Amino acid sequence: MSHTPHALVEEFPEHSDRIHALRESNAHFRKLSDAYHDANRAVHRAETNVEPTDSLHETELRKQRMRMKDEISAILNQN
Template sequence: MSHTPHELAEEFPDKIEQMHTLKEDNAHFRKLFDEYHEVNRAVHRAETNVEPTDQAHEATLRKQRMMLKDQIAAML
């Protein structure tokens, strides 16, 4: 199994328990959390050429990941 970089537990190691609680108690946070992981995995698949894509699409995915991460960070 390969390691997918930029997982939220790595990005916010001191907030793991808080993320778990928010996922259970806050539907909006749970949606952001799930969407972040979906986009993050898409970026990883593009970067490793598992699912090659053009540079513009990969850049769009990275921007989307960054916006989601910023929203998650604001909630933490």
């Protein structure tokens, strides 16, 4: 278990410029990246016991974050 937040620009450093551009130009991507940030923050806060939760809920938060990350990756890798 990692206690390090998974910010999008850290997860996809090769797409840093594209992430910023898409956040400015694509409302769906902006909403998705904001939702990813919120889920990521919730996972991090659960992992560090800032906001303790049960393991089932923490696992669901991680799955939610992973689904969003997969969708973000697909968008970033489109030509």
